[in-house]
Amino acid sequence: MVNLTNSARLRFRLMDLSDAELLYELDQDPKVMRYINGGTPTSRASINEVFLPRLRAYLNPAKGWGIWQVNRIADDAYLGWILVRPFDFFSDTPKWHDIELGWRFKHSAWGQGYATEAAHAVLHGLAEQQPEVRYFSAIAMAENLGSIAVMKRLGMRFQRQYVHHDPLGDWPVVHYQLAV
Numbered sequence: 001m002v003n004l005t006n007s008a009r010l011r012f013r014l015m016d017l018s019d020a021e022l023l024y025e026l027d028q029d030p031k032v033m034r035y036i037n038g039g040t041p042t043s044r045a046s047i048n049e050v051f052l053p054r055l056r057a058y059l060n061p062a063k064g065w066g067i068w069q070v071n072r073i074a075d076d077a078y079l080g081w082i083l084v085r086p087f088d089f090f091s092d093t094p095k096w097h098d099i100e101l102g103w104r105f106k107h108s109a110w111g112q113g114y115a116t117e118a119a120h121a122v123l124h125g126l127a128e129q130q131p132e133v134r135y136f137s138a139i140a141m142a143e144n145l146g147s148i149a150v151m152k153r154l155g156m157r158f159q160r161q162y163v164h165h166d167p168l169g170d171w172p173v174v175h176y177q178l179a180v
Contacts (some may be wrong), residue, residue, distance in 0.1 A: 002064030002129050006073060007121040010114065015067045015081065017056060020047050022069065022078055031107045035144040050168070058085040064126050070105070070118045079114050080105030082122045087137045090166055098135040098177070099126060103150065110146065116153045123154060127180045134180060139164055139173040151176035 004012040015022070027033060027042035042051070059066040068082045083102035087095040101123060103115045123136050138156060140147035156176035164173045 001061045002126060004064075004068065004121060004125040007117050009073055010079070010118050010121065011071045011073050011076075012082075012118070012121065013069045013071070014061055014064070015055075015069045016059070017052050019067075019069065020044075020052060023047050023051060023067075023081075025078075026080060026104055026106060029107050032104060035141045035147065036104070054090070058089050063130060064122075065099075068118070068122055070114065072114075078106075079109040080118075082118050084122060084126065087135075095135075095137075097132055098137050099130075099133050101136055101138050101154075103147070115147075115150045119150060119154055123178070135177050136180065137175060137177045139175050141171065142174050148174065148176070154178060 002014075006012065024042065024044055024047045027036075027047070030039035030041060033039050033041060055067060065085045068084065070079045070081055071077060072079055081104055083100065083104075085100050087098040087100040089100070101119050103119055105115050109115075127133060127136075136154070136156070137159075138147070138151045138154075140151070142148075142161060156178045159175040159177045161172065161174050163170050
C-alpha cells in the first residue's frame with residue numbers, strides 16, 4: 001500500500017466509498033464546480049450513482065490510485081482532494097505508466113498554495129514508491145488558469161490542446177505532463 005508522508009501543512013488519507021458525504025460537500029460550491037461542469041452543484045444521486053462507481057473502478061491502494069483526502073494539519077480541516085489514476089483510465093487505451101493527477105479544493109482554500117503542496121507531495125510520494133511510473137499528467141479546461149498554474153509549478157509542460165473523451169462527456173482541455 002502506498003503511504004504518503006505529511007507535507008509541511010497537510011495530511012493525506014486515501015478516501016474510500018464511505019466518503020460520499022465529503023465528496024458531496026465539496027461539490028456544492030458553484031465556484032468549485034465552475035471548470036468541472038459550468039458551476040452546477042453535484043447531486044447526492046450523482047455522487048452515489050456516478051462518482052463512487054468510477055472511484056471503485058480505479059481505486060487501488062497498493063498503487064496509490066484513488067482520491068487522496070487533503071486536510072490541514074493545524075486544525076484538521078478538510079480542504080479537498082487529489083485524484084490519482086492512470087491517464088485515460090476510462091478509455092480503450094489507459095496509459096498505465098502515465099499517472100493522471102487532478103485536484104478539487106474548497107474555494108476557501110484557493111490561493112494559499114494547498115493544491116500545489118498536496119499535488120507535489122502525492123507526485124513525489126508515488127514516484128518514490130512506484131518506480132514503473134514514467135509520467136505524471138494533468139488536464140484542465142483552458143480557462144482554468146488556477147489549475148494550469150498548479151501544473152506549471154509542478155514542473156509539468158504543455159503537451160497539447162484537444163477534446164477529452166469521457167463517458168461523462170467530451171470537453172476541450174489542455175494536457176500538461178512531467179517526465180520522471
